[in-house]
Amino acid sequence: MLFHVRMDVRIPRDLPEAEVAEILAREKAYSQDLQRSGKWRHIWRLAGEYANVSIFDVADNTELHEILSGLPLFKFMEVKVTPLLRHPSAIREDDT
Amino acid sequence: MLFHVRMDVRIPRDLPEAEVAEILAREKAYSQDLQRSGKWRHIWRLAGEYANVSIFDVADNTELHEILSGLPLFKFMEVKVTPLLRHPSAIREDDT
Amino acid sequence: MLFHVRMDVRIPRDLPEAEVAEILAREKAYSQDLQRSGKWRHIWRLAGEYANVSIFDVADNTELHEILSGLPLFKFMEVKVTPLLRHPSAIREDDT
Amino acid sequence: MLFHVRMDVRIPRDLPEAEVAEILAREKAYSQDLQRSGKWRHIWRLAGEYANVSIFDVADNTELHEILSGLPLFKFMEVKVTPLLRHPSAIREDDT
Amino acid sequence: MLFHVRMDVRIPRDLPEAEVAEILAREKAYSQDLQRSGKWRHIWRLAGEYANVSIFDVADNTELHEILSGLPLFKFMEVKVTPLLRHPSAIREDDT
Amino acid sequence: MLFHVRMDVRIPRDLPEAEVAEILAREKAYSQDLQRSGKWRHIWRLAGEYANVSIFDVADNTELHEILSGLPLFKFMEVKVTPLLRHPSAIREDDT
Amino acid sequence: MLFHVRMDVRIPRDLPEAEVAEILAREKAYSQDLQRSGKWRHIWRLAGEYANVSIFDVADNTELHEILSGLPLFKFMEVKVTPLLRHPSAIREDDT
Amino acid sequence: MLFHVRMDVRIPRDLPEAEVAEILAREKAYSQDLQRSGKWRHIWRLAGEYANVSIFDVADNTELHEILSGLPLFKFMEVKVTPLLRHPSAIREDDT
Amino acid sequence: MLFHVRMDVRIPRDLPEAEVAEILAREKAYSQDLQRSGKWRHIWRLAGEYANVSIFDVADNTELHEILSGLPLFKFMEVKVTPLLRHPSAIREDDT
Amino acid sequence: MLFHVRMDVRIPRDLPEAEVAEILAREKAYSQDLQRSGKWRHIWRLAGEYANVSIFDVADNTELHEILSGLPLFKFMEVKVTPLLRHPSAIREDDT
Numbered sequence: 024m025l026f027h028v029r030m031d032v033r034i035p036r037d038l039p040e041a042e043v044a045e046i047l048a049r050e051k052a053y054s055q056d057l058q059r060s061g062k063w064r065h066i067w068r069l070a071g072e073y074a075n076v077s078i079f080d081v082a083d084n085t086e087l088h089e090i091l092s093g094l095p096l097f098k099f100m101e102v103k104v105t106p107l108l109r110h111p112s113a114i115r116e117d118d119t
Numbered sequence: 120m121l122f123h124v125r126m127d128v129r130i131p132r133d134l135p136e137a138e139v140a141e142i143l144a145r146e147k148a149y150s151q152d153l154q155r156s157g158k159w160r161h162i163w164r165l166a167g168e169y170a171n172v173s174i175f176d177v178a179d180n181t182e183l184h185e186i187l188s189g190l191p192l193f194k195f196m197e198v199k200v201t202p203l204l205r206h207p208s209a210i211r212e213d214d215t
Numbered sequence: 216m217l218f219h220v221r222m223d224v225r226i227p228r229d230l231p232e233a234e235v236a237e238i239l240a241r242e243k244a245y246s247q248d249l250q251r252s253g254k255w256r257h258i259w260r261l262a263g264e265y266a267n268v269s270i271f272d273v274a275d276n277t278e279l280h281e282i283l284s285g286l287p288l289f290k291f292m293e294v295k296v297t298p299l300l301r302h303p304s305a306i307r308e309d310d311t
Numbered sequence: 312m313l314f315h316v317r318m319d320v321r322i323p324r325d326l327p328e329a330e331v332a333e334i335l336a337r338e339k340a341y342s343q344d345l346q347r348s349g350k351w352r353h354i355w356r357l358a359g360e361y362a363n364v365s366i367f368d369v370a371d372n373t374e375l376h377e378i379l380s381g382l383p384l385f386k387f388m389e390v391k392v393t394p395l396l397r398h399p400s401a402i403r404e405d406d407t
Numbered sequence: 408m409l410f411h412v413r414m415d416v417r418i419p420r421d422l423p424e425a426e427v428a429e430i431l432a433r434e435k436a437y438s439q440d441l442q443r444s445g446k447w448r449h450i451w452r453l454a455g456e457y458a459n460v461s462i463f464d465v466a467d468n469t470e471l472h473e474i475l476s477g478l479p480l481f482k483f484m485e486v487k488v489t490p491l492l493r494h495p496s497a498i499r500e501d502d503t
Numbered sequence: 504m505l506f507h508v509r510m511d512v513r514i515p516r517d518l519p520e521a522e523v524a525e526i527l528a529r530e531k532a533y534s535q536d537l538q539r540s541g542k543w544r545h546i547w548r549l550a551g552e553y554a555n556v557s558i559f560d561v562a563d564n565t566e567l568h569e570i571l572s573g574l575p576l577f578k579f580m581e582v583k584v585t586p587l588l589r590h591p592s593a594i595r596e597d598d599t
Numbered sequence: 600m601l602f603h604v605r606m607d608v609r610i611p612r613d614l615p616e617a618e619v620a621e622i623l624a625r626e627k628a629y630s631q632d633l634q635r636s637g638k639w640r641h642i643w644r645l646a647g648e649y650a651n652v653s654i655f656d657v658a659d660n661t662e663l664h665e666i667l668s669g670l671p672l673f674k675f676m677e678v679k680v681t682p683l684l685r686h687p688s689a690i691r692e693d694d695t
Numbered sequence: 696m697l698f699h700v701r702m703d704v705r706i707p708r709d710l711p712e713a714e715v716a717e718i719l720a721r722e723k724a725y726s727q728d729l730q731r732s733g734k735w736r737h738i739w740r741l742a743g744e745y746a747n748v749s750i751f752d753v754a755d756n757t758e759l760h761e762i763l764s765g766l767p768l769f770k771f772m773e774v775k776v777t778p779l780l781r782h783p784s785a786i787r788e789d790d791t
Numbered sequence: 792m793l794f795h796v797r798m799d800v801r802i803p804r805d806l807p808e809a810e811v812a813e814i815l816a817r818e819k820a821y822s823q824d825l826q827r828s829g830k831w832r833h834i835w836r837l838a839g840e841y842a843n844v845s846i847f848d849v850a851d852n853t854e855l856h857e858i859l860s861g862l863p864l865f866k867f868m869e870v871k872v873t874p875l876l877r878h879p880s881a882i883r884e885d886d887t
Numbered sequence: 888m889l890f891h892v893r894m895d896v897r898i899p900r901d902l903p904e905a906e907v908a909e910i911l912a913r914e915k916a917y918s919q920d921l922q923r924s925g926k927w928r929h930i931w932r933l934a935g936e937y938a939n940v941s942i943f944d945v946a947d948n949t950e951l952h953e954i955l956s957g958l959p960l961f962k963f964m965e966v967k968v969t970p971l972l973r974h975p976s977a978i979r980e981d982d983t
Binding site: 120121122179180181183184200201202203204205 | 947969972973
């Protein structure tokens with residue numbers, strides 16, 4: 024089941040640099056594991072913004088929330104979820 | 120080059136049914152041609168809304184505008200364009 | 216899987232009264248069938264507004280969209296969907 | 312009498328971890344007591360957000376305010392109240 | 408139980424003048440009956456706007472909705488309801 | 504002359520508790536003096552919010568501003584003023 | 600007593616040209632009479648918009664509303680009123 | 696050339712009182728000098744808000760920006776500029 | 792003197808095609824005359840929208856308003872004006 | 888390929904003055920290098936605001952993002968990107 028998720032990141036200025044680096048490294052590993060598993064289908068950067076748009080393919084709302092709330096950056100993000108489904112004009116097998 | 124496009128459709132009530140059907144048929148063909156060509160990479164329906172989120176892969180802003188303004192439904196749509204790029208954590212070849 | 220849906224109804228003034236009555240009768244039957252099936256878990260009116268807040272329990276986003284887009288009033292509604300899940304503090308069996 | 316309440320939680324970063332844990336424990340107990348009493352009818356998590364949507368069944372506006380302003384997390388919440396009533400299409404006894 | 412209600416009126420231009428006059432006369436009688444009964448506690452005009460702010464004193468949300476949805480102008484209004492209660496600093500007996 | 508005023512209070516977390524208590528005590532006394540004088544006609548709490556809606560009866564805009572900017576909590580408030588007048592349907596003597 | 604008023608004009612396209620001309624002529628006369636009387640202190644056009652910002656000097660809210668609701672264009676305007684008072688840094692006699 | 700400027704002031708709580716007093720004194724002198732020169736045509740306080748609406752009469756956009764960015768309070772203000780011109784119904788010589 | 796202007800065009804569906812074509816032809820000629828004169832410095836289309844962003848170089852606010860309100864499409868546009876000036880980092884002669 | 892970018896700058900008050908000066912100097916050099924290269928086509932200040940509107944001419948979205956995210960002030964800016972293209976009425980060679 025597909026979800027469109029937009030994440031805007033706001034890292035507080037007073038977070039020690041080393042801590043930021045460590046969180047970002049964990050975030051990247053976490054994201055790439057989920058991409059490899061197929062649950063995090065797509066991720067794109069928005070030009071000029073510290074933000075991404077992603078497509079998730081998960082079993083249900085609960086799994087989506089577990090993934091999102093487990094993000095190392097979760098507490099520094101504004102997250103907006105929109106449920107998606109196959110468009111009647113879609114031709115790609117994997118747009119479902 | 121990738122763009123995120125959200126399209127919200129508002130078909131006027133007083134458009135004759137046959138005209139609506141004809142426009143929707145042309146819209147579907149137009150979209151599927153572009154999907155086959157690879158320019159319209161993804162299209163998803165938003166649950167509960169007469170709207171879609173799409174990803175376009177075009178040469179430049181001009182081509183994107185030509186495609187969007189050529190949509191049979193263009194005059195009945197609100198369109199919002201956001202330029203995308205590869206995310207540093209992306210692992211899929213085709214998220215670029 | 217649970218979804219929170221808010222529906223705001225705007226019936227055009229120039230719709231013939233008989234047609235409105237017929238649509239509303241179909242809407243009520245449609246809603247009550249889905250309530251009986253358990254898919255439309257709850258429905259409440261908002262005080263002072265021609266609107267409702269509902270909770271749906273469906274298999275997935277696709278089923279939710281089919282139900283909502285099949286509403287006799289769908290073309291006269293603004294619909295907003297929010298995916299829900301069990302709250303860690305919930306004690307009711309059926310808040311899942 | 313039913314009310315729809317949305318609560319968005321923003322816990323300040325500089326609150327000591329032990330204090331946060333203690334507040335959250337009190338919040339959970341407070342909520343579950345009210346759920347058991349029937350006054351806090353439903354509570355659901357919103358996917359991807361540190362927020363909940365709840366349905367309260369209280370005697371009046373005053374009791375609702377006492378419950379909400381007594382929440383251990385109240386000072387860290389944005390709260391939005393919407394009064395509800397039975398929908399004319401509702402069939403469940405307890406949607407009143 | 409007190410509610411704060413703001414009503415913004417938008418009468419369509421194509422409504423025949425006689426019909427407007429008749430609706431406004433019914434609206435006034437309806438409002439004054441409720442004022443006399445004590446249920447419509449206060450009503451004020453907003454300077455420069457075709458709108459009012461009112462205070463209702465009703466048994467519950469259901470009675471409030473019945474009153475508001477029964478307004479002859481209801482279908483031409485945008486209505487916003489906010490539940491009120493006694494303020495801890497209030498000294499007037501009738502601010503409850 | 505009547506004014507509708509909404510006040511939303513945001514007390515900073517780092518204000519010492521004793522200072523908060525002292526400000527709140529002064530705020531209450533200030534408000535009750537003005538209520539007794541008839542200038543602060545009504546005050547109500549909004550359910551679920553640290554906010555009030557009030558009706559002031561003052562000589563002019565200047566007096567209103569002096570009263571509001573003299574509030575002990577003024578620097579911690581967002582204040583919104585709307586000028587009111589007698590509604591043509593009002594029947595109460597004191598809704599003027 | 601001074602008020603800041605912004606008026607945005609939206610004349611419906613289907614209003615006959617002669618009727619528009621007649622309304623505009625009456626609007627101009629009405630405004631100029633009030634300017635001559637001193638009640639309509641200032642009026643300025645906003646660059647690029649069919650809108651004005653005006654300063655009124657009236658006895659009270661009621662007189663302001665009578666003036667504004669008496670505007671020949673009133674039903675085609677969106678009006679926003681903000682009460683003003685003398686600024687503590689003002690030096691002009693007539694900024695009061 | 697005339698400009699409408701709204702300035703909302705937010706002085707940070709942790710600014711030392713003496714510094715605030717000194718800035719406010721400079722702000723007042725700065726404003727009154729410009730009022731005397733005729734460049735700062737009008738200034739009014741908004742009832743209930745720490746804000747003003749002003750009319751500037753300057754040679755061009757550059758001069759306006761120099762004046763505004765030179766305000767001692769500039770870094771603590773939100774400023775909104777709207778270009779004005781003579782209204783076709785204006786009768787005062789100095790509304791140009 | 793430079794101004795940033797955004798124009799969003801909404802042509803009503805019921806305008807006869809020939810009338811639309813005639814207005815658009817006049818609009819184009821009007822714009823190109825002003826571009827040749829140097830007053831309309833730049834004009835760009837926004838991708839996916841029936842809108843443009845333009846830069847005007849005019850003597851003052853009055854000239855800007857005359858140009859904008861003289862646009863053949865003016866009554867079908869939403870126009871937003873923002874006054875510009877030379878940026879301290881600019882190096883181009885003609886960014887003034 | 889052209890992009891319209893609006894940048895609003897918010898420099899935190901607690902940044903040491905020397906650090907601010909150093910960042911601003913680097914920002915200016917960075918911007919002027921890009922202006923000389925032709926990639927940063929235009930830059931204008933907005934009257935009364937610590938903000939600019941700029942036009943970029945870059946190869947693609949990726950280059951735009953690299954330029955913007957490399958701004959010394961990037962972490963203190965809100966950035967909004969809008970893709971542009973040649974307007975059908977444009978006559979200047981360099982509005983493409």
